[in-house]
Amino acid sequence: MKKIFTKHVQLVVFSIVALLLLGFFVLPQVTAKTYTADEASGQIDTSVATADPLDPSGTALLADTSTATAVSTATHLPTPEPLYGIYMTSWVASTPSLRNNLIKLVDETSINAIVIDIKDYSGKIAYLTDDPTINMYGAAESRIKGIEEIIADLHAKGVYVIGRVTVFQDPYLAKKFPDLAIKRVSDGGLWADKNGLHYLYPGNPDVWAYTAAIAKDAYAKGFDEINFDYVRFPSDGNIKDMAIPDSTLSKSEIVEEFFAYLDTELKDTGMKTSADLFGMTTTNTDDLGIGQVLEKALPYFDYVCPMVYPSHYPPNFNGWANPNANPHDLIEYVMSAAVVRAEAMKNDPAQPESVRSRVNKDQLRPWLQNFSLGTPPYTSAEIRAQLDGTYDAGLTSWLLWDAANKYNYTRGALVE
DSSP, rough: OOOHHHHHHHHHHHHHHHHHHHHHTHHHHHSSSOHHHHHHHHHOGGGGSSOOOOOOOOOOOHHHHHHOOOOOOOOOOOOSOOOEEEEEEEEHHTSEEEEEEEHHHHHSSSSOOEEEEOOTTTTTTTSSOHHHHHHHHTOOOOOSSSSSHHHHHHHTTOOEEEEEOHHHOHHHHHHGGGGGGGGTTTTOOBBOTTTTTTOOOOOOOOHHHHHHHHHHHHHHHOOHHHHEEESSOOOOGGGGGGGOSSTTTOHHHHHHHHHHHHHHHTTOOOEEEEEEEEEEGOOOOOTTTTEEEOGGGGGGGGGEEEOOGGGSSSTTTTTTTOGOHHHHHHHHHHHHHHHHHHHHHHHTTSHHHHHTOOOOOGGGGOOOOSOOOOOOOOHHHHHHHHHHHHTTTTOOOOOOOTTTTOTTHHHHTTOO
8 A cells, every 4th residue: 555655656746846947948939929020129010010000099009109109219319500401302312322422511611401311202211120110001112221330430420310201191091991091082092192102191190109109219210300201281183072071170270289398398309390392382371282380380390391482483573483493581481471470379378388488489490492403493592592582581591402313513503
């Protein structure tokens, strides 16, 4: 009997030991997650994602951004005053020889800022990121390699680096995630402008969260300021066939809600923000049919950048048969109008103190024309005339736009 009892004890002990060994060596292998190569490197494997990863309530990504925010360890420069900037496409930024040509212009002139595309008209993001809120959409690509090093090199030269984000014009995301896009009233299909480009719906909270995530990630990489472009409804195409789900709100109210969201989401990061507006927002008080009103942008951004290209004004604007031929007078006129409106808002006792303390004329930083369109062709004389028009309007800072990044006459225009 004693022998049988001993055997039972031995069997129980053996079983316990076996179970412990099984749990230690085997179970972790059974329960461990198998990661794809993309997940292991911080990239989400979209091939195993659900067909529609977006939360129909429009709140899931808003919650995700707070946990996905990158912590910035990059060095940032203060905003120069005055600021003189030029625009650089991501393609130029990604090509050392082309990039260095523009940096040479910085070395030889008073230019102290460069605006680099982060997300352009295509909807693609110009560099890879490990932010899951961004990567779930699959828009990031390895166009600019070593973006942190490029920014650090520019900082070493004292160059303030602005990242440009094209927001609602986004054919890539619209096609891949049509629930985010502006639709047609007629048949529910994707709406397109006259060039066949699709737009994201400006009132969609998921689009807002995606935009904020891009901005936070860019700031963590070293960009000093984030510039938001195409923050509007489309301006051309069959506007009557464009569906607006939030029919109780005007276009300008929808756009202003987006501005307010960005301001709230980004204010604690330390980044500076700017928004590009149509040039005629400085002289028109309506929303131009696109949802942009100067007074509805000023309270939410550090800088507001009207695109006051003389070639884009209609014939007989302010009595000029050809506004393009009057670069100094046009810029002085339209930016003086903006100054008056900004100062009126600042001094309006009906405005909240939070608005009055932020709004001022020095927020105004116009985009000026550094390209030829129509007549006359733009040379250093016309570029210089715009700079002087800006100064004569009481402003100090400006940005030069040239989509081709050639800046053939810029050096001559900057010679005092």
